[in-house]
Amino acid sequence: MxxxxxxxxxxxxxxxxxxxxxxxxxxxxxxxxxxxxxxxxxxxxxxxxxxxxxxxxxxxxxxxxxxxxxxxxxxxxxxxxxxxxxxxxxARPKVVRPLAPESAGEEAAGVVRRLLSWEDGIADAEVARDLDLPPRTPIMTLERLLFADGDPIALERIDLSLDRFGWLRAAFDPLGSLATTIGDSGVEYAGATERIETVLAAPREAGLLRCRPAVPLFRVVRRGIDTQGRPIERVAALYRGDRVAFEVRTGGRGR
Amino acid sequence: MxxxxxxxxxxxxxxxxxxxxxxxxxxxxxxxxxxxxxxxxxxxxxxxxxxxxxxxxxxxxxxxxxxxxxxxxxxxxxxxxxxxxxxxxxARPKVVRPLAPESAGEEAAGVVRRLLSWEDGIADAEVARDLDLPPRTPIMTLERLLFADGDPIALERIDLSLDRFGWLRAAFDPLGSLATTIGDSGVEYAGATERIETVLAAPREAGLLRCRPAVPLFRVVRRGIDTQGRPIERVAALYRGDRVAFEVRTGGRGR
Missing domain, CATH: 1.10.10.10 (Winged helix-like DNA-binding domain superfamily/Winged helix DNA-binding domain)
Known part of the structure; x- marks a missing residue:
């Protein structure tokens, strides 16, 4: 020294x-x-x-x-x-989003969702593993764009078991909270695991998010788990790194 | 539809x-x-x-x-x-790091720290605000490099009040856990706030992290809070986006 x-x-x-x-x-x-x-x-x-x-x-x-x-x-x-x-x-200050993204207060922060597509399909290996389903199980996939102040800030893709959640087609307002609709049906959320990575935008993603393909994105993959430890949904979301920051609070008295 | x-x-x-x-x-x-x-x-x-x-x-x-x-x-x-x-x-799979970074199990994952510098200085406006100190208060700043499998994966800068934590110079093994050393002194951690952004590496950072300046980095700023709600330390860490992913678990029964 x-x-x-x-x-x-x-x-x-x-x-x-x-x-x-x-x-x-x-x-x-x-x-x-x-x-x-x-x-x-x-x-x-x-x-x-x-x-x-x-x-x-x-x-x-x-x-x-x-x-x-x-x-x-x-x-x-x-x-x-x-x-x-x-x-x-x-630029305006970044939109600060709490982890987990589906948490309370998000709508209060002025985040608006728009449905892009809602399709039936077959789980690929990664989705099947994350949802604890056998490979090639039928699933539903929803794509939504999230807006803040009129700007698209995120693209989210939600995969759900068709067998377990096919009823959502009739019951779910796609502009609302998926977790709330599922919770109201009696499925109890016990927690979630989220994985955060950096990726570069593919052309379609850059087009939807109105950003240049060179902008780094956060890729956040979230798995919601019920009280039996069974995965409920898999949400893979891409957030614009130039417009979004995440905040995590741990412990009881953080401010 | x-x-x-x-x-x-x-x-x-x-x-x-x-x-x-x-x-x-x-x-x-x-x-x-x-x-x-x-x-x-x-x-x-x-x-x-x-x-x-x-x-x-x-x-x-x-x-x-x-x-x-x-x-x-x-x-x-x-x-x-x-x-x-x-x-x-x-490439090898990404190193997965829990949030908060200073948590248990990190050393078990094979992350090794190396001290780069330990200097006295004066808090700039951002550091003073995050540490709840008057502007231009004397502080200590530590810089450490984090390695996984021999590769540098992160550069962290730790700011502490000199008045409150000057004793660390004699007591702290810079390769060990800062939170543990501070906790052993009787300061009780009550929680932390972490903010995560994407940034591009500056030349010095890219040199230290042995990555190209175009690689996106995670910038994670963490403030540890004591039981009186006072900030303990401010850790600003840069993680290589090509080598690190973060994982967050919420709720009691996530797996």
Whole structure:
């Protein structure tokens, strides 16, 4: 441990110091420096305020327009800014969603669902495993788009056993809460398992979510479990990483 | 609702059908089709098995090598395959991490920590807010790298009040559990709030995590709270999206 002017530093092991100096292109470092400078500049703006033009930023930071363009693209992927018309504006703060997504208060946050499709089919290997069903069991699949402030933020695909939940076709308002409708039928939810990954949007998904295919998405796969430990439904949802953050609270007194 | 051969379909609203046909480049659709075909082909392989060469895949799918290269790049970003020497192999399954990260069982999963730095400093506005401290309060900042199977999977930065936790310098083994050391001192954890976002790696982070700057990362900011509701520590961790998935269990009987 080295003490210098009251600063205690434990140095990185030798092989890690080498990593810090790993070959990263000069151009990329410049993009990152410019991105950090623009990021600081954005602190002065409010959502919807116009971001200065590429040409102006290039002049201000003394770099090529191409460098500014890369920096702005990264800031857009992260959801800090967004294109609007021919210009760029400061984005709204991310929509914060609780885990589990089907929890109370979600509708209060202004999330609206729209049904895309509702089809019968056959469980593939992954869906069969997650639902504890024999391979090739008949299932129902619902697809819904979730909107916040009029923007699509998520695409969810819900798989259910047709044998067990075929009655939902008559009973379920697809704009409502699936968990509530199933719960009202006497099936008791005991918990859920959720798995969160990052993926890149496929073209159809990017089209539905109105984002560029390069935007990273959260993929959240949730399995609801009843009191006998039997899976109820499998929900595989894709959330736009530039518009959504998740929040988890553990323990009794977190605030 | 349209019934065709026993398939019930609810059509998308008109404006959404337009979205499905949103202008997405033909080349991109071809990349996605090839990616899906390679993905299916990969099901036959085991982790570490060699993926056929670009030239061979281009011939098999009847597309340009450039198309195959794009598809392989996307599969690498998603963590399905990885470069090894001059070739490409099937990647290992993702490391699955529970939320909260500091929970029991983590070390059992083979996660090893390495200290990068331990410095005194001054809380910036964000850290001060998260720790409920006045702006510019003295803090300690620890940086650690987390490894699984010898690969760096996360970079975590821990901020603590210097006044309250300065004693950790003498007492804490930085390879051990911070929560355990703090808990042993009589501070009682009551819960935590975690916020999860997607970001792109900055050059230094990409160097430390040995990933390309284009790989999406999870950014997880966790605030541990004591029984009086006071924040204990703020941990801002970056996890490689190509190597890590998170799992959350809610309710008592999830499995």
């Amino acid at each position: 080295i003490h210098t002017n009251g600063v205690a530093t434990v140095s990185a092991p030798e092989d890690l110091r080498t990593e810090v100096r790993a070959p990263v292109g000069v151009a990329l470092s410049k993009v990152y420096r410019v991105r950090a400078e623009i990021d600081t500049m954005l602190d002065e703006l409010r959502p919807g305020d116009r971001v200065p033009a590429e040409r102006e930023l290039a002049g201000r930071f003394g770099v090529a327009r191409e460098t500014v363009r890369h920096a702005l693209r990264d800031l857009a992927v992260e959801g800090r800014i967004r294109r609007q018309g021919r210009g760029t504006v400061l | 349209i019934h065709t051969n026993g398939v019930a379909t609810v059509s998308a609203p008109e404006d959404l059908r337009t979205e499905v046909r949103a202008p997405v480049g033909v080349a991109l659709s071809k990349v996605y089709r090839v990616r899906a075909e390679i993905d299916t082909m990969l099901d036959e392989l085991r982790p570490g098995d060699r993926v056929p060469a670009e030239r061979e895949l281009a011939g098999r799918f009847g597309v340009a090598r450039e198309t195959v290269r794009h598809a392989l790049r996307d599969l690498a970003v998603e963590g399905r395959i990885r470069r090894q020497g001059r070739g490409t192999v099937l």
